[in-house]
Amino acid sequence: MPSAVNNVIYNVVDKYNKEEAAKAKKEHRKADLHPRISAHNLRHTACTNMAKQGMNVKVLQYIMGHAHSDVTMDVYNHIANKQDIREEVERYARVAGN
Numbered sequence: 001m002p003s004a005v006n007n008v009i010y011n012v013v014d015k016y017n018k019e020e021a022a023k024a025k026k027e028h029r030k031a032d033l034h035p036r037i038s039a040h041n042l043r044h045t046a047c048t049n050m051a052k053q054g055m056n057v058k059v060l061q062y063i064m065g066h067a068h069s070d071v072t073m074d075v076y077n078h079i080a081n082k083q084d085i086r087e088e089v090e091r092y093a094r095v096a097g098n
Contacts, residue, residue, distance in 0.1 A: 002040070009038065010036065013036060017033045044076055047064055051073070054091075060072055
């Protein structure tokens with residue numbers, strides 16, 4: 001059940017954040033807290049990372065359980081920043097040059 005997985009994730013992050021906040025206060029510094037994430041966030045991240053590694057879109061679609069590959073690519077595959085775009089262009093240029 002996603003809610004059970006989410007509860008585990010929330011508890012781990014909350015415990016870390018409480019311990020980090022106490023440690024930071026003791027050390028007179030700003031706490032480095034983790035954001036609250038969910039199983040769905042992890043699903044998006046996993047899909048994006050598999051796509052960035054060059055996984056075939058149809059395979060990725062199957063893994064994600066989508067009926068259509070456009071859902072996989074348009075909703076779950078995120079380009080994080082300009083560096084991601086640059087790396088992809090360079091990777092394809094190297095492949096095309098071989």
